[in-house]
Amino acid sequence: MAHLWTDPAWLAGAHAWIDDRLGALGLIRTGDIEQPHAEVWSTVLRVPTQGGPVWFKANHGPLMHEAALVDLLADRVPDLVQALLASDTERGWLLMSDAGHRLRELVQVEESLERWVDVLAGTARIQLALEDDIEALLALGVPDLRLETLPQRYDALMDQIGAEPRFREAGARVRSLARDLAPYGIRETVQHDDLHDGQVFVRDGRHWVMDWGDACVSHPFFTLSVTLEGVLAWGLDDVAGSVDVTPFREAYLAPYADAYPRLTAADLAEAARVATRLGWACRAVNGHIAGDDRQTITRLTMFVDGRLAD
Known part of the structure; x- marks a missing residue:
């Protein structure tokens, strides 16, 4: 698929759409369009304008829902998800204003992970705001990985990859953990599913959660798998288990404590523990x-073993 993104005919069509949208927005392109990213799943183009760079993104088939999803997210939580300048939901194209500095670079400059407290609380707010939008999300093509569907999807993956026995046998654990998680009654909603420090940007003092192509409809706490165990636990120096993630988990759970007053802090912590393990199966x-x-x-190794192989 990556070759499509560099095909001259495809690029010409994308450039024409960009220029047309810029004209409608009253923006003037001031230089050549660059292509800093071209992977199987998506491409990104950088577009210089008199008002600063804007960014075009196109996704391959399974991720084409991102454009329509971001439109919905920005409508629900405009202070947390940046509105698109333009979108073509049929082709999965997005035109975005510049979102500022990546969190990945900022945490190194500042030598601090403290920004994640605000990011995680904001992520919980996004998910809570879309609890009533399940049918709309599914209609947009956002993948269905709710607790009732995840076990079957996991089994299908095992067949698809010809998985080794220990991963196949873990299907029973997927079912068991899903049964453990359901009684807490936390509503399923949009879940980013790849929330790491390359997906968060900072501009004008705000943290923007970006790149929703991997989003799915699932248990919201699944987002903690990548963020806590895949990013924060490794700290600034990329050392496994070097950071206590408890304060970050508590920052994420705080909005849920307000939204679900019948659940105790212990209930939420236990639900988060179960979901953080099961979230790797979802991922x-x-x-x-x-x-x-x-x-x-x-990811399967993280689910089954709780850690990467030595």
């Missing part, structure tokens, strides 16, 4: 790319 299913099993095996 393995949702993030699998045919022909590229490496990342899928890494």
Whole structure:
């Protein structure tokens, strides 16, 4: 698919659409369009304008819902998800204003992970704001990985990748953990499913959650798998288990404590513990790319073993 993004005819069509949208917005392009990102799943183009750079993104088929999803998210939580300048939901194209500095670079400059407290609380607010939008999300094509569907999706993945026995046998654990999580009654909603420090940007003092192409409809707490265990636990120096993630988890759970007053702090912590483990199974299913099993095996290893192989 990556070759499509560099095909001259495709690029000409994308450039024409960009220029047309810029004209409608009253923006003037001031230089050549660059292509800093071209992967199987998406491409990004940088467009210089008199008002600063704007960004075009196109997704391949399974992620084409992102444009329509971001439109919905920005409508619900405009202070947390940046509105698009333009979108073509049929082709999965997005035109975005510049979102500022990536969190990945900022945490190194500031030598602090403290910004994640605000980001995680904001993420919970996004999810709570879309609890009533399940049918709309599914209609947009956002993948269905709710607790009732995840076990079957997990089994299908095992067949697709010809999984080794220990991963196949873990299907029973998927079912068990889903049964454990359901009674807490936390409503399923949009879930980013790949919330790391390359997906958060900071501009004008605000933290913007970006890149919703991997989003799914699932248990909201699944987002903690990647964010807590895949990012924050590694700290600033990329050392496994070097950071106590409890304060970050509590920051995320605080809006849920307000929204679900019948649940105690202990209830929420236990639900988060179960979901953080099961979330890796969701990430393995949702993030699998045919022909590229490496990342899928890494995520399955996190689910089954709770850590990466030595």
